[in-house]
Amino acid sequence: MPAQPLAAGVVAAVVGFSSSFVVVVAGLTAVGATPAQAASGLLALCLAQAAGMAWLGLRHRTPVTLAWSTPGAALLVSTGAVAGGWPAAVGAFLVTGLLVVLTALVPGLGDLVGRIPPALARAMLAGVLLPLCLAPVTALAISPVLVAPVVLTWLVLLRLARRWAVPGSLAVALVVVVLDARDVLAGLPLLPVVDLTAPAWSAGALLSVALPLYVVTMASQNVPGAAVLTANGYRTPWREALGVTGLGTLLVAPAGGHAVNLAAITAALAAGPEAGPDPARRWWAALSGAATYVLLGLGAGALTAVVTAAADGVIQAAAGLALLGALAAALGEALADPAEREPAVVTFVVAASGVVVLGIGAAFWALLAGLVLRAVLRAGRPGPRPS
Known part of the structure; x- marks a missing residue:
């Protein structure tokens, strides 16, 4: 077994998990999950x-890496409690998984999503991330x-070892919490247990969450994840990947998981040159990454307990540092096209x-406001002349 691809898969999983699990826990608890339900998710x-x-x-002998939706977890944090509580949030997760499966089965649905202006989608994400x-x-x-x-660790590692800046700052945050809340942690369960919730549905949860x-x-994870594979010379099994991640989302939703998708940020660690000089052997990174995720999942209970016991602000600071790169990228793409700037800015401020x-959260209204303003600004403009 090739050592370099195996090591790359382990690094990709560890970096992906450690960089964003606090955002996932925060998102699940924001929409009503108990600590046990968040650990289960x-x-x-x-x-x-x-x-x-x-x-x-x-x-496919391809280094396809999967992840949870970190932008989606940030969306849950900004949305907060929904009508119907945690069961309604679980129902929204199921609908999200169903939509991804339908996208794999019905190409027209993917085309419909593709019609959403990228600038508005990125502006909505930026508004969700800003708080x-x-x-x-x-x-x-x-x-x-x-x-x-926490902040000083992030700053030093950002200069010396950028890849480890977020995991390093998070590790320091966890140490700070353990030292500050030893008595609280002593009474919390440390092993995760699958906690199933019967779903419910509400219009507010479907429009605010699903x-x-x-x-x-789709816009911030699946499409960029496929682009990373293509950029490294691989043919992405697009429809099958959507089917697998959509089914995965359907399966994990009752246990508290919000969304499974293609990895975007860490995908290059498994598909790029860091995974070895021979592209035909990099698929081993997918296997070692999978094994690493199983081991990391066993620590979900302990990590959720630490996050739950943290003093106000410590874990939030680490999560905010983890999302700065995503915010910068989203803002840059949202404002890149001068013709789309006003609708993008409106989308951004409404989402923020x-x-x-x-009963419907800001993300839905932000996208609606941006689309309406875009339509108003384009109304009456002459179309392009035929050549």
């Missing part, structure tokens, strides 16, 4: 990702003793406002 996501990576890697990315600033002002080590979660996952109208 984290475990279920890890196991589904492992199974999907092993299947796709062995079947989270402000957390390091506010937390540092409120609890400088606890938060300063639809935006589907759009964000966190407003809830008629």
